[in-house]
Amino acid sequence: MKYLPEFEYLVPESVSELCLLLSRHRGKACILAGGTDLLIRLKRQEVSPEYVLDIGRIGELSVLRDEGDHLFIGATATHTRVAESPLIKREAPLLSEAALSVGSVQIRNSGTIGGNIANASPAGDTLPPLIALEAEASVVSQGGERSLPLSSLFSGPYQTILAPDEFVAGIRFPKLAAKSGTCFLKLGRRRALAVSRITVAAIVVLDRKGLIQKARICPGAVLPSPCRMGHAEETLIGHSPDAGLFQKAGQWVAREMVRVTGRRASTPYKEPVVINLVQRALTVAIERCLKREG
Amino acid sequence: MKVRFYLNGLERVVETDPNRTLLEVLRTDLGLTGTKYGCGIGQCGTCTVTIDDQAKCACLTLIGQVNGRKVETVEGLAEGENLHPLQDSFVENHALQCGYCTPGMLMSAKALLDKNPSPSEEEIRVAISGNLCRCTGYIQIVKAIQKASEKMR
Numbered sequence: 001m002k003y004l005p006e007f008e009y010l011v012p013e014s015v016s017e018l019c020l021l022l023s024r025h026r027g028k029a030c031i032l033a034g035g036t037d038l039l040i041r042l043k044r045q046e047v048s049p050e051y052v053l054d055i056g057r058i059g060e061l062s063v064l065r066d067e068g069d070h071l072f073i074g075a076t077a078t079h080t081r082v083a084e085s086p087l088i089k090r091e092a093p094l095l096s097e098a099a100l101s102v103g104s105v106q107i108r109n110s111g112t113i114g115g116n117i118a119n120a121s122p123a124g125d126t127l128p129p130l131i132a133l134e135a136e137a138s139v140v141s142q143g144g145e146r147s148l149p150l151s152s153l154f155s156g157p158y159q160t161i162l163a164p165d166e167f168v169a170g171i172r173f174p175k176l177a178a179k180s181g182t183c184f185l186k187l188g189r190r191r192a193l194a195v196s197r198i199t200v201a202a203i204v205v206l207d208r209k210g211l212i213q214k215a216r217i218c219p220g221a222v223l224p225s226p227c228r229m230g231h232a233e234e235t236l237i238g239h240s241p242d243a244g245l246f247q248k249a250g251q252w253v254a255r256e257m258v259r260v261t262g263r264r265a266s267t268p269y270k271e272p273v274v275i276n277l278v279q280r281a282l283t284v285a286i287e288r289c290l291k292r293e294g
Numbered sequence: 295m296k297v298r299f300y301l302n303g304l305e306r307v308v309e310t311d312p313n314r315t316l317l318e319v320l321r322t323d324l325g326l327t328g329t330k331y332g333c334g335i336g337q338c339g340t341c342t343v344t345i346d347d348q349a350k351c352a353c354l355t356l357i358g359q360v361n362g363r364k365v366e367t368v369e370g371l372a373e374g375e376n377l378h379p380l381q382d383s384f385v386e387n388h389a390l391q392c393g394y395c396t397p398g399m400l401m402s403a404k405a406l407l408d409k410n411p412s413p414s415e416e417e418i419r420v421a422i423s424g425n426l427c428r429c430t431g432y433i434q435i436v437k438a439i440q441k442a443s444e445k446m447r
Contacts, residue, residue, distance in 0.1 A: 009356070052312070105424050106339060106354075
């Protein structure tokens, strides 16, 4: 059995207490939410904090709230809750699909959406849909709260721009337009528990004539941190949806992947797969969009 | 530190260092070795227990996280000499060979049936997708869970 390094275990009961502890133990504390990542890192001695702050008892951090034109998901909402929430299934179906694709039942029951964000894994499953949804992270410290676009939170693989006394309290994103369709696809080495090789989150909105009015595409696991694909999105705007067009959007995503990461041993495999996955995600999103209208 | 929780229906209080997993405390301090140590990183599922009725990996749970919670392990399934219908069904359907994955499989199945008494085959497969079996394979295990769900209805 692997032993964990020694630390002091603290259980703040409110956000203000957490802020106080983070500021007092600045740089010496790790936040424990679900534990599915932190415990592994502790066991591997990748981190050795003096303090572990268990935020699992802070009720206000686990809320899932309808704010009218926005949705708010608290940091400690588990993947299971996000996946099963009727509100999220209705308003952001690609996010519940992504949450359902995380790890296994056991991991989804423990792991949290805030943990997925703060860990900043390039392969974090909920990140591409959240970025496609234009989510903003609510970042809190003793100094107060600031809101910043999720995509700007990541500075590289497993790295965020959060200060040592800041934490992610939750995320907020606007509800989708009525004439929208979404899709999240994941390709892993096996169906359960696989670290994502490639994921794609897609959102499309059609105008009254059936032309693509808005498109958002965010791949995951192929870039150092997930971000939207501007060129691919622009390719789609103003056109009527068809397979050739989606292929072109996929090619833009593949091009961007190669531009950022360079040609790697896996590139000859990943290139055609990314193209196909983007094409499939867009096809499904359009189908759902049309269904939603009808 | 002192941790108080409800284990298989009984209140337990353990005095322990905080840097220990639930799995370690169950096996070492409380002598409940039914819950197995497999990979230690949440990949194999053999340490699966339920915490407040949800299947979780005991190897990825710090002992402090279960303070005040309800924990069920494989030892809590049988009532005295009477096996739980799931356990009976695993025996009847030859759903184990070496048995190392069995406690975790049973607890994942228990959590599933508590939530969904009539699962489809697909739902059963999803529910045990975090549990690896390297000898029996999954056909008999899925069948055992199906048969148990029919009996328990």
